[in-house]
Amino acid sequence: MLRVAVVGSGPSGVYTAQSLVQQSLVPGVRVDVLDRLPCPYGLVRYGVAPDHEKIKSLQQNLRAVLEDERIGFIGNVEVGAGGLTPARLLELYHAVVYCVGAARDRRLGVPGEDLVGSFSATDFVSWYSAHPDAAGNGFGVGLGGRSAVVIGVGNVAVDVTRILARGADELRPTDVPHAALTALESSRIRTVHMVGRRGPGQAKFTTKELRELGGLPGARVRVEPADLALDPAFADPSGLPAVNRRNLEVVRAWAEDGDADLAGDADDADGLKGSEAARSIRLRFFLRPAEILGEDGRVAAVRFERTEPDGAGGVRGTGRYEEIEAQLVLRAVGYKGVALPGLPFDEATGTVPNAAGRVLRDGAPALGEYVAGWIKRGPTGVIGTNRPCAKETVTSLLSDAAELAGRTVAADPQAALRDLGLEPVAWPGWLSIERAEAALGRSLGRGPVKIPDWAGLRAASRDGGAQGA
Template sequence: MLRVAVVGSGPSGVYTAQALVQQTLVPDIHVDVLDRLPCPYGLVRYGVAPDHEKIKSLQNNLRTVLEDERIGFIGNVEVGARGLSPARLLDAYHAVVYCVGAARDRRLGVPGEDLPGSHSATDFVSWYSAHPDSSDPGFALGTVRSAVVLGVGNVAVDVTRILARGAAELRPTDVPSAALRALAASGVREVHMIGRRGPSQGKFTTKELRELGGLPQAAVEVEPSDLALDPAYADPSALPAVNRRNVEVVRGWAADMSAGATPARARHIRLRFYLRPVELLAGGDGRVAGVRCERTEPDGTGGVRGTGTFEDIEAQLVLRAVGYRGVPLEGLPFDRTHGTVPHQAGRVLRDGAPSPGEYVAGWIKRGPTGVIGTNRPCAKETVASLLEDTGELSARPLTTEPLDMLRGLGHEPVEWPGWLAIEDAEAALGRSLGRRSVKIPDWRGLLEAARSAGTARTGGLSTVREHGGAMPAAPGIAPP
């Protein structure tokens, strides 16, 4: 039997596992999908906005893959911790494919970036997605009148949309109770989404962009003067299809604003282009109070240059959504310039040569580019390389069983029944709050629910009752 570990249970990891068991060259194969969290699905669970239920339903497809009898899920296992090194994994597996994503957000590198009230969009997404690592900075939205979102990609659109939505619209979702309460108390009336280039160069998809115009409590405003700077704005016909459609959507909003036809709403989303943040400004209380931006203009080569003209935008909350970077994994080589693991067609390179048994797929392989579906061909390329190497890989004897090794190192693996118990506990939590399934937001609650897998499937309910009832509530559990 060829035994393979896939590290990471997001789309790239699950697609890699799927490609491994669907191939026919190696009939006898077993794949363990390992994850640092006790829950599978990666950014589909903890990165997709709660109001995007169609995208979140992709979990059902990933679930079908993980339920294959040739695939095992092992959560609550962190490579690089408690002696679990990449070299140690190769004692238990013939091959290891690392699908660990790009977990660190990019920084602006401007004065004031670390002021209270300035956060990465990653922090905000983790908070409203109930990620157990969320530090819960207590986004006190009740004191925020104006928010600035820096970036013009899909993450920027997501956090803009969540800020502009009403809590009642999010209550049917799995958003945690703490976030729901904060959104219900929100004082946000303006959300400025700012990009340093024009709409023709925005990184958002058209579907995401259009959703901003369909929010019942928010109106979208676009400054026609911002758009006039974009060389492709007047005639977008030569642009790629997505960029052309994006420009057409923005042109419609600008036309409404020029004609005074922007609908009256309680909140306003202001899309701003050709502005580059140069400083975050502090108020008298030491918190962020605004963003100083420099007007930019096209430089004729696809980039922009500063004009020396500045504009201050009021903000009590600033969220930066300017991209992600991979994080080094101890024991693996890492290219700090690109934020990826060096590889050749998915084979990890050490000192320029392929390292037997080590592979990468997903963002840690190619960088944070593409959409969820982009991970499928990326995974297939890596699996093709692995299959070419099976003769060499299968000849190496393994010295330990995976679960024995993990427990011997002090890890407490959560297997598939433990994840099912977490699902049951979250469904019970939702029922107790008069809602649908609601995520457990903390490590303690997740692991207690997972341990209940040894009891009846209703055992998860006792954990929920403890958190929501007699015991002190874990963060985010109390009903809104």
């Protein structure tokens, strides 16, 4: 028998487990998928926007893998805490594959970044996705203003812009937690600026995500023609990849739409124009954040430097500045991996040094230790990119199988985890959380609603949800 632990139950972890049982020539392979949360699915549960039901339905595919009799889910187990070091984990299993993602957001590095009302988009996503680490975040302060600035032009920036501009009635049928729904329902934000330092031809969002901004009820998109004129590709996009050309077509249509000025140009003192439902989304390009300006310790505006193409695919500053009023600032400029105590880590890339998934210690492969997903390759690609990434790592692991199987490991890893004082949540505990979330939703007149705190999740996993609801 070959026992393998996969640390992380998001797509990369689940695809790794699936690949292990499908590719293995060892008849007795068994895989435990560990997670620090008592809930599986990683960013599919806690990173995909609640109104993206089609993408969230991927949970059913991941669920089918975790219900395989050769695969077990063990939640509420954090590697690096409670004595469960990578070295100790390797004593329990023949091999360990780390699929821990990239949990840290990148910072802007500008003055005022820590003012009240300035957050990472990662924290905002965690809040409206009911991640238990996000419980209590004070987004209500920023939502009480009339203007928000989202810095970044990738899919995360599009997601948070869409949530800010979407009406609460449209989010009520989703699993967004009750506290977040209530705060968004009370939001007074009427203008959302999504700002990038480069042009639309270099933006990282996908066309499908971008188009969704133009289909929000009660919201209109505005694009500044002067921004677009700075992008050499705007006049002739033929040299761009297909997705970038499609993005430019969407942006061009918005720029040419004379009705795109519907909201936000002549806001009254309360930040409203016409009906209270009217919202404006403004896409801005070639603006680089220079400083977040404050008033009484809170965000009041963002100062941007105008940039221009440098002729080499990047941008340079022009020395000209403009300010955009904001009471809420969300930075969405990328993710970065976090070092796991006991594993080697490359701070520059935010990854664990590896060769085809094998962890490298002092430049040499460490038998029994592997990585897959963002912690292996960096925060690149889409959910499907994790499949070939996982397959490569599993191929490396299985080629080591003969040597790995000779190691002596624990007969019952879960019992060993309990001996360390941990309280593992197995698959039945997760099913109890699901029942508790369904009950919570019924009590609120909604569908299933996520439990947003650690205590509630743990209680639900133990008793079927009486306390969690």
